[in-house]
Amino acid sequence: DSGVxxxxxxxxxxxxxxxxxxxxxxxxxxxxxxxxxxxxxxxQFLIQYYNGEERAKGNILERFSAQQFPDLHSELNLSSLExxxxxxxxxxxxxxxxxxxFFGQGTRLTVV
Amino acid sequence: DQQVKQNxxxxxxxxxxxxxxxxxxTNSMFDYFLWYKKYPAEGPTFLISxxxxxxxxxxxxxxxxxxxxxxxxxxHIVPSQPGDSAVYFCAASxxxxxxxxxxIFGTGTLLAVQP
Numbered sequence: 001d002s003g004v005x006x007x008x009x010x011x012x013x014x015x016x017x018x019x020x021x022x023x024x025x026x027x028x029x030x031x032x033x034x035x036x037x038x039x040x041x042x043x044q045f046l047i048q049y050y051n052g053e054e055r056a057k058g059n060i061l062e063r064f065s066a067q068q069f070p071d072l073h074s075e076l077n078l079s080s081l082e083x084x085x086x087x088x089x090x091x092x093x094x095x096x097x098x099x100x101x102f103f104g105q106g107t108r109l110t111v112v
Numbered sequence: 113d114q115q116v117k118q119n120x121x122x123x124x125x126x127x128x129x130x131x132x133x134x135x136x137x138t139n140s141m142f143d144y145f146l147w148y149k150k151y152p153a154e155g156p157t158f159l160i161s162x163x164x165x166x167x168x169x170x171x172x173x174x175x176x177x178x179x180x181x182x183x184x185x186x187x188h189i190v191p192s193q194p195g196d197s198a199v200y201f202c203a204a205s206x207x208x209x210x211x212x213x214x215x216i217f218g219t220g221t222l223l224a225v226q227p
Contacts, residue, residue, distance in 0.1 A: 002155060033214060042116075042201060042219040043156070048212055056212035090155055092215075099144045099205050099213050103155030 003027065006091050006104035014112055018079040021107045025072055025093030031055070032074040033101060034066055037088040049074055081111045115139045116204050118218035126226050131189040133221050135202030138183065143206035146215065147176060147187050150199045159200075160187070192225045199223070 003026035013019055025032050030051045035043040045058035049068035060066075063081075068074045078085060088108050092101035117136045125131045135145075143164045148156035162169040162176045162185070169176050175188045189196055199222050203215040 002157065004155070031213065035217075040219070042118075042217040043203075043215075045214045045216065048214050050212075056214050058214065092155075094213060100146065100158050100161065101213070101215060103148075103157070105153070105155045 002102040002104065004091060004093050004102050004104035006089075006107050008107060009105065010108050010110075012110045012112060013081060015081055015083060017081050017111075018077065019081065019109065021076040021078070021089050021091075021109075023074045023076070023091030023093075023104060025074070025091075026102055029093035029095055029102075030072065031094045031101075032068055032072070033092040033094070034060075034074070034076050035090040035092065035103075037090065037106075038084075039087075043090060046076070078109070083111050085109065086111045114219075115142075116202055116216050116218040118200075118202055118221050120221050121219070122222040122224070124224045124226060125192050127194055128191045131187075131192045131196065131223055131225065133187040133189075133200050133202075133223065135185045135187075135218055136183060137185075137204050139204070139216075140180075140183065141206055142204040142216075144204070145176070145178060145185050146203045146205070147174075148201045148203060148217075150201060150220070156201055164206075189223075192223075194225050194227050197223055197225045 005024040034046040046060040048056040094101040146161040147159040202218040
């Protein structure tokens with residue numbers, strides 16, 4: 001158990017809909033990262049938050065947004081969903097200066 | 113542009129033999145490299161890392177070698193065990209991106225250790 005909790009584990013939704021993925025980082029970790037893993041692809045970095053503020057942005061679509069709340073949990077919002085958004089979405093957390101990130105079990109999103 | 117590449121999608125080895133997983137990168141600004149292991153239906157778990165100022169790091173059965181001039185790193189597992197069967201991701205950090213430890217991942221290599 002990495003200590004990072006992601007909910008829900010599975011999500012099936014229709015095209016055009018909006019979903020919210022939730023992540024609770026390890027206790028004490030201020031950084032939260034979101035990654036997307038599509039079929040046969042590596043993990044693609046989407047966005048990082050540090051102590052409530054956006055720290056870095058990757059190839060995140062404009063239809064996607066994220067935030068980190070005062071209690072340090074984070075949410076990834078995906079809107080106007082398309083079939084190609086079907087993927088595993090991972091959240092990871094780390095301490096401030098720690099390179100090693102701890103990953104949650106992921107949310108498998110299926111858009112039908 | 114794939115900055116971290118794992119050119120072998122899969123690798124099969126016999127139990128007890130050495131497994132060698134390879135990774136190439138293009139960005140010379142990367143200053144830290146990590147290997148993660150992933151089982152189906154689980155998140156990636158950290159295995160071993162190496163700083164760019166070193167050329168070798170060892171942890172039990174796992175050794176990572178870094179060749180900066182060739183922009184190449186490899187993970188050696190000796191001896192390989194059936195429980196090592198998983199997808200292995202190479203990742204890199206740094207790259208001049210400012211105050212972030214975001215990881216750039218390769219596409220992974222599926223290791224199958226045959227009993």
